[in-house]
Amino acid sequence: MLEVDVAAGSAVGCGMIGLVLTASAPRVGVEPFFIELISGMEEVLVPAGATVLLLVVHDLAAELATYARWAAEGTVDAVVVVNLVHDDVRPARLTLLGLPAVLAGRYAGPAALSSVVSDNAGAISAAMRLLRDLGHRRIGRVSGPAELVHTAERSATMLAYGQRLRVQVRIVEADYSAEAGVRAARRLLAEADPPTAIVFDNDVMAVAAEEELVRSGVEVPARVSLLACDDSTLCELAVPPMSALDIDVHEHGVTLGRAVLDVMRGGRRRVYPGPPVRIRRRGSTGPAPADRP
Incomplete structure (x- = not known):
């Protein structure tokens, strides 16, 4: 399990935004998509006094356990969920834990969470x-x-x-x-x-x-x-x-960052459109x- 504060050196005591990736750590390290996505999120979050806490785990059970630990310890103020699957259990689990969350992708389940949806x-x-x-x-x-x-x-x-x-x-x-x-x-x-x-x-x-x-x-x-x-x-x-x-992954991250800030400020559930395709x-x-x- 790899846990990294990807904005180390930013303001001390700032809010944490959790992002869990279920994959191998070496692969995540070279995946340009995630590098650009986090960069876009940080562009919005860091000036607002927040930073991304990235955690790489091997399976869903470890991801769910991470959310439970973060909720119990108050480690993060909100979570971004990526790579949504059919009948995804994570949105409902986060709602049950009381962790504010934004979903990166289309979601049709019961949890009332904001999302950023690419075309x-x-x-x-x-x-x-x-x-x-x-x-x-x-x-x-x-x-x-x-x-x-x-x-x-x-x-x-x-x-x-x-x-x-x-x-x-x-x-x-x-x-x-x-x-x-x-x-x-x-x-x-x-x-x-x-x-x-x-x-x-x-x-x-x-x-x-x-x-x-x-x-x-x-x-x-x-x-x-x-x-x-x-x-x-x-x-x-x-x-x-x-x-x-x-699809401008960096801009997609910027939109995610804005959605997270809106959720943290008590904003209502919203579906944000992702950037246009060229x-x-x-x-x-x-x-x-x-x-x-």
Whole structure:
């Protein structure tokens, strides 16, 4: 278990905002998404005299135990919950413990908590439109864990969009890690009728897959176009540079920070819209192979 005050050096005695990640500590340390998310939160929280307390645990039981300990000891003033899953028990548990909380994602359960909701359906629709306009009719996707709510939203949107446009869609589940991204891309391209484009649910999987494909002689984008759902410096530095859906994770963190402050001040339950989706088309995405001279 790893516990870190990510704003060490800020005002002494300031309020604590808890953020628990259920993952391996090394992976969290290199995940650009969480780095940017916390940076955005801190941009709002630190001037208000608050700081983020980040805790990395291995499973749900440890996360729930952490909330109970924080509530009993008065360690934090509020909690941000990420990676919501179907039938998520955490919002109701936090309400029972009396811990104010803000949810990062769509929630349909009984707990009356504020949330910040990104347009996952809009993001995937934008990716599908781009690839369709480039002539791609077989599109693969390397998704995150299926139990996550935003993964299900993206999958449902992609399948519905593909059916409507008569585009073949193939989804392979992975876990956001570089190794899983490589394995999933290889699996898709080994099929009898492989996709001409692949969309990855994060930048780490996309860049790792691209590096492996290029190293093994698969031309990107001549043979297969690649696109990540998270933009980051990793995407910009990849060779060729990775196209990405830019949802401005930093701004998403800023919105979370504002929602937390509102909750701490006694604000009513609210659903805050996440930042808009933009496409950063770079060198990893091009016309479908049949459309090339």
